[in-house]
Amino acid sequence: MAVAAAPQEASLEEQRRWEGDLEELRGLVSERAVSGDTMLLNMGPHHPSTHGVLRLLLELDGEQIVTCLPDIGFLHTGIEKSIEDKSYEKAVPLTDRMDYLSPMSNNMAYAAAVEKLLDLDVPERAQIIRVTCLELARCASHLVWLGTHAIDMGAMSVLLYAFRERERILGMFEMLSGQRMMSSYIRPGGLWRDVPSDFLPTLKQFLNDFPYKVDDYEALLTKNPIWKDRSQGVGVVEPDVALAYGMTGPALRGSGVNWDLRKAQPYSGYETYDFNVPLGEHGDVYDRYLIRIHEFRESMKILQQAVARLERTPGPTRSENRKYCPPLRSELGQSMEAVIHHFKLWTYGYDAPDDEIYSAIESPRGEIGCYIHGTGANKPRRVHFKTPSFMHISALPVISQGYLLADMVAIIGSVDIVLGDCDR
Amino acid sequence: MGVSEKLGNLGVVTTTVEQAVNWARTGAMWPLLFGLACCAIEYMSSQASSYDLSRFGMELNRATPRQADLLIVSGRLTRKMAPVVRQLYDQMAEPKWVISMGDCASCGGVYNNYAIVQGVDEIIPVDVYIAGCPPRPEQLLHGILTLHEKVKGERIADWA
Numbered sequence: 001m002a003v004a005a006a007p008q009e010a011s012l013e014e015q016r017r018w019e020g021d022l023e024e025l026r027g028l029v030s031e032r033a034v035s036g037d038t039m040l041l042n043m044g045p046h047h048p049s050t051h052g053v054l055r056l057l058l059e060l061d062g063e064q065i066v067t068c069l070p071d072i073g074f075l076h077t078g079i080e081k082s083i084e085d086k087s088y089e090k091a092v093p094l095t096d097r098m099d100y101l102s103p104m105s106n107n108m109a110y111a112a113a114v115e116k117l118l119d120l121d122v123p124e125r126a127q128i129i130r131v132t133c134l135e136l137a138r139c140a141s142h143l144v145w146l147g148t149h150a151i152d153m154g155a156m157s158v159l160l161y162a163f164r165e166r167e168r169i170l171g172m173f174e175m176l177s178g179q180r181m182m183s184s185y186i187r188p189g190g191l192w193r194d195v196p197s198d199f200l201p202t203l204k205q206f207l208n209d210f211p212y213k214v215d216d217y218e219a220l221l222t223k224n225p226i227w228k229d230r231s232q233g234v235g236v237v238e239p240d241v242a243l244a245y246g247m248t249g250p251a252l253r254g255s256g257v258n259w260d261l262r263k264a265q266p267y268s269g270y271e272t273y274d275f276n277v278p279l280g281e282h283g284d285v286y287d288r289y290l291i292r293i294h295e296f297r298e299s300m301k302i303l304q305q306a307v308a309r310l311e312r313t314p315g316p317t318r319s320e321n322r323k324y325c326p327p328l329r330s331e332l333g334q335s336m337e338a339v340i341h342h343f344k345l346w347t348y349g350y351d352a353p354d355d356e357i358y359s360a361i362e363s364p365r366g367e368i369g370c371y372i373h374g375t376g377a378n379k380p381r382r383v384h385f386k387t388p389s390f391m392h393i394s395a396l397p398v399i400s401q402g403y404l405l406a407d408m409v410a411i412i413g414s415v416d417i418v419l420g421d422c423d424r
Numbered sequence: 425m426g427v428s429e430k431l432g433n434l435g436v437v438t439t440t441v442e443q444a445v446n447w448a449r450t451g452a453m454w455p456l457l458f459g460l461a462c463c464a465i466e467y468m469s470s471q472a473s474s475y476d477l478s479r480f481g482m483e484l485n486r487a488t489p490r491q492a493d494l495l496i497v498s499g500r501l502t503r504k505m506a507p508v509v510r511q512l513y514d515q516m517a518e519p520k521w522v523i524s525m526g527d528c529a530s531c532g533g534v535y536n537n538y539a540i541v542q543g544v545d546e547i548i549p550v551d552v553y554i555a556g557c558p559p560r561p562e563q564l565l566h567g568i569l570t571l572h573e574k575v576k577g578e579r580i581a582d583w584a
Contacts, residue, residue: 045508048457048487052464053505074505075461078539093534100462144465147472163472170469181462181558420461423502 029059029067038066041405045074049152049409052419054393056408063404068397072390075423083383087349088114088188089326091383096182098385099421101144104137104173105363107186109385112267113359113370114188117352120324125310126190126317127269132203132306133176133186134268134361135299139210140169141364142292146217149289149413153230158220165213168206175199189325190318200307207303214296222293231285235399235411238283245395248388249366250291251415255283261362268361275301285414292416324350349378358386365389365416389422442580449493449519450481450572456492457485458512460499463526463558467498470561480568489515494571495548496564500528501541513548521575523567524550527557 025033025040032038044055053074059067079098083091095110096103108130115122122130143166147159170180175196177183185192221227237247239255252259260277262270278294280287319325326345327338344350354376360369366388373382392415400411459467471477471485486492489512501509513522524544527533530553532542544550551574554567 045505046458046512048485053460053508074502074508075500076502076504076539077461077500077535078537079535082535082537097462097534100465144468148468159468160473163469164474167469167472167474180560181465 025057025069028069029057032061032066033059037061043408045071049412050419051148051412051417052422054412054417054419054422056396058405058408060405063406065400065403065405065408068400068408070393070396072393072419073423075419077420077424079424080383080385084380087378088352088380089345089349091380092187093182093184095385096184097420098424099363099365099368099387099389099418100181101418102137102141102364103182103184104133104186105141105361105368106385107184108134108268109359109361109363109368109370110383111186111188112361113357113372114352116357116359117355117372117374118188118324118350120189120321121319122190122268123316123319124269125194125313125315128306128309128313129191129195129317130186130268131270131273132303132310133173133183135302135306136169136172136203138299138364139296140166140173142296143169145292145364145413145416149410149416150221150227152409152413153227155221155224155227158217161213161216161220165210172199172202172206175202189321190316193328194317195310200310203303203307207300207307211297211300214293218293221289228286230407230410231289231414233282233284233286234403234407235285235414236283237395237399241398242283242395245398246391247366247395247415248391249362249364249416250288250295251366251388251392253277254280254288254291254414256280261360261367265360267359273302273305285410288414288416351377352380360386363388365418365421366391368421385424387421387424389417389419392417393422442578443576445580446576446578450575452481452484453493453521453568453572453575454484454486454491455482455494455496456489456512456516457487458495458498460497460501460505461528463498463529466558466561467496467525467564470564475561475565477565477568480565480572482568489513490517492516493519494521494523496523496525497529497544497548497550498525498558500526500533500535501544501547502539503541506541506547509544510547521551521571522548523552523554523564523571525554525564525567526559527555530555533557 033040039060041058041060043058044050045053055071057069058065079094083094092107095106098106143162147162150158173183174180177185237255239257242252242255256279258279263277275298278291280291322341327341331338332342352374354374356373358369358371360367369386371384372380375381400408495513524530529544532540552567552571554563556563
């Protein structure tokens, strides 16, 4: 559906609509598009390589991209507005469905913000399990990215390998929460429950196998000449541009900027784990690919340490503060106090202070931040999420300028956008 | 049956046009390469190694609606996206089928708000609904097999 080149035998009405469209675009695209020297091409919202329902209006000079206008909102779900009408605890399942490749990270961003608002403590064991979940979510998300990014660039088989391992991670999430994807496992004040007994053996088995699987992915891609041709020197982002557009996560670190919230503003005890933050040099698609591959290995390191700690750290997985955290199921049969708390927390919820806070964590895509403005009652006045995909889409025009149309697919894949994350 | 009893096995199968066509249609039903939200990820899982949708002749996703037989609406349908989905459906050639995958596509799911269309059946006809948020790949496979059963029961009189 090209918007330029008006149909030859357009009716008067069509002709008018046509001119109206172009009038709207005046100032956004170059004058050459208005005169017809360059072509306007519509990419999306139904396009397999836009990683969701993203529409890009591209102005092309031959095959070269002159302007790129992203059009977002095709997946706007009104999640932030819906949360305003829910008590704090009941908003957790909605946060799952924003960035649907790593629901655990969203849960964590929201839970961390609520905990900051309420000044709520989180037991140590819960923090270790949270780190475990977050790193597993990072691997699961990067695996989808790897498979789809490769398939976009023509390497069809990688997806099959990547999803093989992803199924194992989803299996572990199902053990924890009963759901493969939308786990709602990390909640304000801790976790839904402790890990089941068969979780740790499964995780250890996975940790034994996974490094070799990462070697397999690398064998398919890292030295592959076609892969290098398609990705090296493509979509170069200079560090200052990346910072100016608010890019975070692997897309920022690909440009060599050392900024990882796990190191810079540690949460959930990340400062006590030993791991490195991989950095790129050139800021191209290939570097961003290498960084995510290295992040698999760094996540493995963190997970190994977390497993060792989990084994020697017993204890509760939920805050003991019963004004904010519902009692365990097992307490309900024994304590009248527990029944009262249970009833109060699941019907009314709890009052949060009339205060505003912002807290952010490092999701697989970058900084996902949560802003909450309490009212003093049981529902927030405003909840806003600052999501990495939104920032990365806003940077797409400047990243893609001057590259070929075929490179656009590689660039979109390399900044790893999820439209649910962007539009919410 | 009757013929082979009288003449012996001639290497011939007798059937009706209806059955033969329906059998062919269920054997290679090409879905549209199209995803909206979370369910699309589970749809990808069903296509990938562990669940392997190609067992049912469906590994070939077509990126253009002109070549697709089946539209799997996987995910929440927003008001902004609804005209696009309707256009994709209109562009598909007959015969075409629609699976509404997941709660959001079936009835709006957890989102009863200003942004979400309360069920994709408000804009296009749906053959099979799959519950779940998101449905497991097994549920999607079950939905697809249910659709196959439905197609096998279609009558020649209804084609026109």
